[in-house]
Every structure is written in C-alpha cells, then in structure tokens.
Amino acid sequence: xxxxxxxxxxxxxxxxxxxxxxxxxxxxxxxxxxxxxxxxxxxxxxxxxxxxxxxxxxxxxxxxxxxxxxxxxxxxxxxxxxxxxxxxxxxxxxxxxxxxxxxxxxxxxxxxxxxxxxxxxxxxxxxxxxxxxxxxxxxxxxxxxxxx
Numbered sequence: 776x777x778x779x780x781x782x783x784x785x786x787x788x789x790x791x792x793x794x795x796x797x798x799x800x801x802x803x804x805x806x807x808x809x810x811x812x813x814x815x816x817x818x819x820x821x822x823x824x825x826x827x828x829x830x831x832x833x834x835x836x837x838x839x840x841x842x843x844x845x846x847x848x849x850x851x852x853x854x855x856x857x858x859x860x861x862x863x864x865x866x867x868x869x870x871x872x873x874x875x876x877x878x879x880x881x882x883x884x885x886x887x888x889x890x891x892x893x894x895x896x897x898x899x900x901x902x903x904x905x906x907x908x909x910x911x912x913x914x915x916x917x918x919x920x921x922x923x
Contacts, residue, residue, distance in 0.1 A: 778915070778916055802900075808834065812904060814846055819867065820908040822845055862889075869901040
C-alpha cells in the first residue's frame with residue numbers, strides 16, 4: 776500500500792491527530808523546546824521523515840546547527856539548559872518506557888521548570904511525536920522530497 780492510500784483509509788483518525796497538533800501549538804511551551812522534543816524522539820525512533828522536517832523547522836525558529844548536531848549527546852554538553860535537559864530526559868524516558876517506567880525524580884525535575892498543565896502537555900507532545908514516528912516508519916515514509 777502506498778502512503779497516499781494509507782492516509783486515505785485513516786482520514787477520520789487523521790483529523791484527530793491534526794487536532795492534537797493544533798492544541799499543542801496553543802500551549803505555553805517554548806517552540807524551541809517543542810522542536811527539541813520532536814527531534815530527540817525521532818532520533819531514538821529512527822524516523823528520517825520527522826528528523827528532516829523538525830530539524831528544518833527548528834532552524835527556522837532560531838535553533839543552531841551546533842545544538843542540533845549535539846542533541847543526541849545532550850547529556851554531555853553545556854549547550855542545553857537545565858530546563859531543556861529535564862525535558863529531554865522526560866522525552867527519552869517516555870519514548871523508551873518499555874525499558875523502565877518514568878520515575879518520580881524525573882517528573883519532579885520537570886516540574887521545577889513547568890507547571891502541572893505544561894507537564895501534561897509535554898506528555899501529550901512526546902506521545903504525539905512517537906505516534907507520528909510510528910506511522911511514518913510503518914508505511915515507509917522516507918525523505919523522498921525536500922520538506923520546506
């Protein structure tokens with residue numbers, strides 16, 4: 776099945792996914808942090824389509840090439856703030872939840888920088904990019920065109 780046919784079969788579901796995306800744009804979470812989440816999760820999941828898209832989106836809103844190149848090694852660099860590191864830790868743990876549950880220390884570390892409502896939005900955001908990654912990987916969405 777080609778990508779177009781696949782998405783035709785799930786048109787009704789896609790309206791809900793798009794609705795979640797629209798909701799996430801209304802949150803108070805910094806757009807750079809949103810893109811860091813999307814890129815890091817897509818790195819873990821190996822989704823070339825999403826990596827290509829979100830890398831370019833991040834650059835458009837002021838992210839640097841250096842930070843993007845070092846994102847997979849965020850633990851080992853001072854280029855990311857403690858707030859960003861807390862979010863990246865959460866994103867990794869939610870994405871890899873089968874390996875270990877998200878622990879209380881991780882939740883409390885994120886709550887030092889975000890409200891409870893923002894924390895809830897972060898969980899939805901991380902879950903959403905995981906869903907997009909899985910859809911794209913499952914149907915073979917590669918970077919067969921230059922996303923702009």
